[in-house]
Amino acid sequence: MAISANRLELLQIARSVAAEKNIEEDVVVSAIEGAIQKAALSRYGAALDIVANIDVKSGELTIKRRQTVVPSEDDVLNEAQQISLAAAKKIDSSVEVGHVFEEFLPLFDFGRVMSLTGKQIITQKVREAERQKQFEEYQDRVGDIVNGIVKRVEYGNVFIDIGRGEGVIRRDQTLPRETLNMGDRVRAYIYEVRAEQKGPQIFLSRAHPGFMAKLFAQEVPEIYDGVIEIKSVARDPASRAKIAVFTTDTSIDPVGACVGMRGSRVQAVVGELGGEKIDIIPWSSDPATFIVNALQPAEVTKVVLDEDENRVEVVVPEDQLSLAIGRRGQNVRLASQLTGWSIDIMTEDQEKERREKETAELTELFTSALEVDDMMARLLVSEGFETIEDLANTDLDDIMSIEGFDEEVAQELQNRAKDHLEREETALLARLEELGIEQELLDTAGITPQMAIALGENDVKNLEDLAGLVSDDLQGWFDIKNGERVREPGILEKFKLSTADADGLIMSARVAMGWVEAPQEEAEAEIEADGQE
Numbered sequence: 122m123a124i125s126a127n128r129l130e131l132l133q134i135a136r137s138v139a140a141e142k143n144i145e146e147d148v149v150v151s152a153i154e155g156a157i158q159k160a161a162l163s164r165y166g167a168a169l170d171i172v173a174n175i176d177v178k179s180g181e182l183t184i185k186r187r188q189t190v191v192p193s194e195d196d197v198l199n200e201a202q203q204i205s206l207a208a209a210k211k212i213d214s215s216v217e218v219g220h221v222f223e224e225f226l227p228l229f230d231f232g233r234v235m236s237l238t239g240k241q242i243i244t245q246k247v248r249e250a251e252r253q254k255q256f257e258e259y260q261d262r263v264g265d266i267v268n269g270i271v272k273r274v275e276y277g278n279v280f281i282d283i284g285r286g287e288g289v290i291r292r293d294q295t296l297p298r299e300t301l302n303m304g305d306r307v308r309a310y311i312y313e314v315r316a317e318q319k320g321p322q323i324f325l326s327r328a329h330p331g332f333m334a335k336l337f338a339q340e341v342p343e344i345y346d347g348v349i350e351i352k353s354v355a356r357d358p359a360s361r362a363k364i365a366v367f368t369t370d371t372s373i374d375p376v377g378a379c380v381g382m383r384g385s386r387v388q389a390v391v392g393e394l395g396g397e398k399i400d401i402i403p404w405s406s407d408p409a410t411f412i413v414n415a416l417q418p419a420e421v422t423k424v425v426l427d428e429d430e431n432r433v434e435v436v437v438p439e440d441q442l443s444l445a446i447g448r449r450g451q452n453v454r455l456a457s458q459l460t461g462w463s464i465d466i467m468t469e470d471q472e473k474e475r476r477e478k479e480t481a482e483l484t485e486l487f488t489s490a491l492e493v494d495d496m497m498a499r500l501l502v503s504e505g506f507e508t509i510e511d512l513a514n515t516d517l518d519d520i521m522s523i524e525g526f527d528e529e530v531a532q533e534l535q536n537r538a539k540d541h542l543e544r545e546e547t548a549l550l551a552r553l554e555e556l557g558i559e560q561e562l563l564d565t566a567g568i569t570p571q572m573a574i575a576l577g578e579n580d581v582k583n584l585e586d587l588a589g590l591v592s593d594d595l596q597g598w599f600d601i602k603n604g605e606r607v608r609e610p611g612i613l614e615k616f617k618l619s620t621a622d623a624d625g626l627i628m629s630a631r632v633a634m635g636w637v638e639a640p641q642e643e644a645e646a647e648i649e650a651d652g653q654e
Contacts, residue, residue, distance in 0.1 A: 138247060150175050152246030157184065165226060168201040188222040255286050256321035260314045266335045267325070271305045281307060286323055294326035296359040296395045308393065310335060330354035333362060333399075336390045341379050343368070349375045352404040355458035357451055359395045363415060363459045367404035376401045400455075408433070408462065415456035419445035422469060429619035432463040436472045483507060490541045491534060500525075501534075509545075513538035549574065559583040561633070567626050572613055579612045588630035592623035 135149040157173035161184050165171065170187045188202060190209045197203045209216045216222075269281035269288060277292035279301050290301075290309055301307060309325035310332035326332055334351045343349040349368045356362040366375040379401045380387050387399055400418075405411040409424040412433055423436035437445045445466050446453050457464045467475070480502055487498035490509050504523055506512050512520070513535060520531035549570045553563070556577035561584050563573050581587055596618055597611030613623070632639045 147177070149243075149247060150177060152243045155246060156243050157182065161226065166201065168199065170202040171226070182228065184226045184228065186224045186226055188224075190216055190218050190220045190222070192218050252320045253316075256314060256316045259286055259311065259321060259323050263311050263314055264331060264335075265311055266308055266332065266339070267311060268306065268308055269325075271301050271303050271307060273303060274301065279307075281309060281325060283323070283325075286321065288323035288325040290325045290327060294324070294328050296327050296397075298359060299327070299395050327394075328356065328358035330356050330362075333364065333390065333394065336393055337364065337379060337386075340386045340389050341381070343373065343375075343378045348373060349378055350404075353459050353461070355455040356397070357455060359397050361398045361400070361451055361455065362394075363400045363402055363455045365402045365404040365411070365415070365459055376403055402459065408460070412456065412460050412462060412464065415459045416445055416452065416464075419452065421445070423472070426462075429621075430463075430617075431461070432465065434472075435464055435466050436469055437466060439468045439470060442466065442468050487512075491537045493534070493537075509538050509541055513542055546570070553577070557582055562587060562630075565626065565629055565633070567622065567629070569616075572616060575613055575615075581612065584630045584633050587627060588634045588636060590627055592620055592627065595623040595626065596620065 135153060138149045154173045154175055158171055161171045161173060162169065165186070170189075172185050172187060174183050174185070175181070176183075188204045190206055191197055191203050192206055194205045194207070197205055204222065206216075206218055209220065209222070212222070267281075267283045267288065269283040272280045272282045272287065274280070277295070279290040279295060281288045281290065288309065288311070294312075295301070307327075309327050310329050311323060312326050312329050312331060313324040315322045315324070331354070333356060334354050337351065338344045341349065344351060344366075348370055349366055352365040352367050354362065354364045364379075366379055368375045378386075387401065391397060391399060402411075402414045402417065405414065408426060412424060412435065413421045416435065416437075419437055419441045421435055421437055421441075425434040425436075427433065435445070444452070447455075453464050453466055480499070483502045483506075484495060484498040486509070487493060487501050487506075488495060491498070491512075500523065501512065506515075515535075517528070517531050517535060520526055520534060521528055523531075526534075552574050553570060556574065558573050558577045559582060562568060562576070562582065563570070565584070565587070568576075576582070576587065581590065590612075593611065595611050595613045597614045598609050599606050600609050601607070618626075628637070631637045
């Protein structure tokens with residue numbers, strides 16, 4: 122078939138637009154078909170079902186009107202687009218419901234108005250396709266570094282020309298004290314791409330921890346090849362940063378590899394980040410070792426982990442306290458971000474004072490509850506007894522194993538402990554009744570009488586009250602007051618609940634109240650327990 126000049130020109134236009142905008146040729150052809158269809162509806166009637174088609178091989182244009190066969194006249198909602206089966210049988214006896222009749226319509230000349238409308242439709246469709254292509258391209262590049270040129274700066278936000286798109290470094294993602302001017306060449310990290318109506322929004326950063334990690338990957342071949350792994354990064358942009366590195370290859374020093382010969386590798390990263398001081402930390406699977414490493418250059422003498430709360434107490438010598446904390450708390454803050462642990466730092470004297478205070482409190486408890494002298498109470502504390510319950514419930518042999526304790530003394534101490542607990546229980550029951558604690562709250566798994574009293578004293582007296590709380594209400598939380606981080610006590614703080622335990626108590630109450638459904642595992646466990654009963 123001979124191809125006319127006009128047809129060939131139409132295909133050439135579609136191909137050139139597709140190449141220029143970096144989109145598929147089919148998208149441009151589809152946009153042209155949509156414009157012709159719109160013009161045909163305007164010409165032949167908007168009620169018709171009209172489709173336009175361009176053959177991508179020959180360039181031939183066809184315009185068709187379609188009618189769909191429906192079961193009966195009652196099903197015909199639009200006579201211009203539908204036809205009943207009975208009427209269709211008169212045209213072609215072999216047709217069935219769902220068959221589509223197609224009728225070729227004559228081609229026509231576009232008027233001025235139709236041409237402008239068609240141009241707008243094509244432009245809009247091509248722009249939408251271009252934006253979608255751009256979004257998909259940069260969405261796949263999230264986490265990469267791009268090079269660009271500063272186009273403009275508006276209210277602290279820097280707009281960067283990155284080739285086929287425009288990215289923005291928002292004010293909070295720029296480096297402090299760094300000034301970028303129009304025409305400057307800059308490197309930045311793509312941390313988010315959003316599809317918005319006016320086009321994809323590409324958000325760049327020079328303050329993101331990932332930017333530093335990628336810079337090291339560019340400077341250190343071992344990181345790029347995967348021999349050395351960057352485990353975590355913590356940054357105070359343009360001031361100080363910590364980066365934890367690890368390798369399974371025992372022949373390679375990960376810290377030395379990142380530093381480079383005479384510091385050449387790390388200095389290249391420091392130069393890009395405006396002089397930011399970087400501590401390169403060896404990562405360890407042992408949390409205590411990793412935390413000690415992360416607090417460098419400070420020396421640590423003792424680490425006490427609380428895995429339930431994800432908190433750690435670090436003891437340092439007096440002369441190392443300011444170094445461990447850092448200027449304005451920078452060192453401990455970065456170490457906490459790097460390790461993922463909440464770090465509390467104290468000196469050896471502070472730790473000794475706290476330990477002595479705890480010992481004194483326990484000694485006083487045993488002295489008053491068991492009616493023993495101070496020496497015996499201290500001896501019990503030194504042997505690891507922390508509560509009266511510990512003493513009442515431990516094996517008699519364990520008490521007798523304490524130097525100077527025979528069976529008679531051990532039995533007497535345990536009897537006194539049990540008598541004290543009975544008196545406490547009687548007092549507890551009276552206090553529970555006085556506070557008006559409902560039985561359903563007492564029956565909640567995990568709630569002890571002591572907890573119930575603490576709840577009742579804070580106006581939590583039934584399941585509905587408990588269900589309305591959040592874990593911070595039970596555990597406590599930190600707040601900022603006058604620029605200082607202040608601990609706000611929780612209702613059950615003294616019971617040292619983990620976050621999981623606090624959430625579990627509240628969720629149990631919400632399930633009992635019917636606010637939420639029981640988790641699948643709980644529901645299956647209850648069914649199994651009922652079956653066993």
